[in-house]
Amino acid sequence: MLATPYVSYDYNKVYEPSEDSFLLLDALEADLSWLNNRFNDAVPLTIEIGSGSGIVSTFLMQNGIPNANGLYLATDLNPWALDATLDTCSKNGCKNSHFDVLQTDLTSSIRENEVDLLVFNPPYVPAETVPELPHSNHAVRDDEWLFLALDGGDDGMVVTQRLLNGLDRILSCNGVAYILFCARNKPETVASKMKFSGWKSELVIHRKAGWEVLSVYKFYRN
Numbered sequence: 001m002l003a004t005p006y007v008s009y010d011y012n013k014v015y016e017p018s019e020d021s022f023l024l025l026d027a028l029e030a031d032l033s034w035l036n037n038r039f040n041d042a043v044p045l046t047i048e049i050g051s052g053s054g055i056v057s058t059f060l061m062q063n064g065i066p067n068a069n070g071l072y073l074a075t076d077l078n079p080w081a082l083d084a085t086l087d088t089c090s091k092n093g094c095k096n097s098h099f100d101v102l103q104t105d106l107t108s109s110i111r112e113n114e115v116d117l118l119v120f121n122p123p124y125v126p127a128e129t130v131p132e133l134p135h136s137n138h139a140v141r142d143d144e145w146l147f148l149a150l151d152g153g154d155d156g157m158v159v160t161q162r163l164l165n166g167l168d169r170i171l172s173c174n175g176v177a178y179i180l181f182c183a184r185n186k187p188e189t190v191a192s193k194m195k196f197s198g199w200k201s202e203l204v205i206h207r208k209a210g211w212e213v214l215s216v217y218k219f220y221r222n
């Protein structure tokens with residue numbers, strides 16, 4: 001079993017690692033050989049969207065997922081998350097010189113069809129709206145940025161659906177995306193629709209977490 005990175009940050013500013021974060025780590029560990037085989041000879045570009053505390057990106061780098069030659073980028077809208085991600089990386093002795101962070105919406109600043117491994121634990125909680133961005137990086141209240149971590153609008157799918165709609169322009173031809181869902185996101189329906197659009201959609205792992213059922217699906221081209 002692979003070790004979970006040590007994380008310590010101000011959780012009034014960034015999302016505290018929770019069952020969803022840990023399920024994502026378990027999904028990536030469960031698929032370790034599959035990922036190693038898929039990116040055997042390559043220099044893969046891995047992007048974690050919404051890195052929060054940095055626990056997932058640090059886990060990927062520490063364990064050389066998908067392989068030891070990779071380049072890594074962690075994105076978030078929350079500027080504190082980028083600071084936390086660098087902090088977690090350094091606290092865990094991660095000296096990866098091929099790693100950077102970027103404040104951006106999803107992968108909007110990334111060249112098209114370059115991402116080999118994409119990982120996203122999105123804001124998936126059904127809510128009336130997706131919160132608006134604070135007006136500046138110097139939000140008056142620290143927790144203004146934290147709201148972005150949870151509320152996912154209609155069915156909790158607004159942010160995730162935006163990503164899925166653009167997946168064909170984001171992933172490299174061999175690329176694969178691991179995305180976390182809760183049951184209220186109707187992940188089976190999402191997976192069927194993706195299949196209908198020509199994607200392979202596979203359930204990697206699922207787990208009951210309190211009254212919620214969380215799952216991780218992977219999507220890649222047929």
Ligand SMILES: C[S@@+](CC[C@H](N)C(=O)[O-])C[C@H]1O[C@@H](n2cnc3c(N)ncnc32)[C@H](O)[C@@H]1O
Nearest residue numbers: 015021050051052076077078105106121148149
């Ligand atoms: C549920 S948290 C996950 C944090 C961390 N990856 C984990 O698993 O613990 C979702 C993260 O996505 C970020 N986020 C929300 N909308 C985003 C967007 N459109 N683009 C990039 N990041 C976003 C939030 O700021 C938050 O850090």
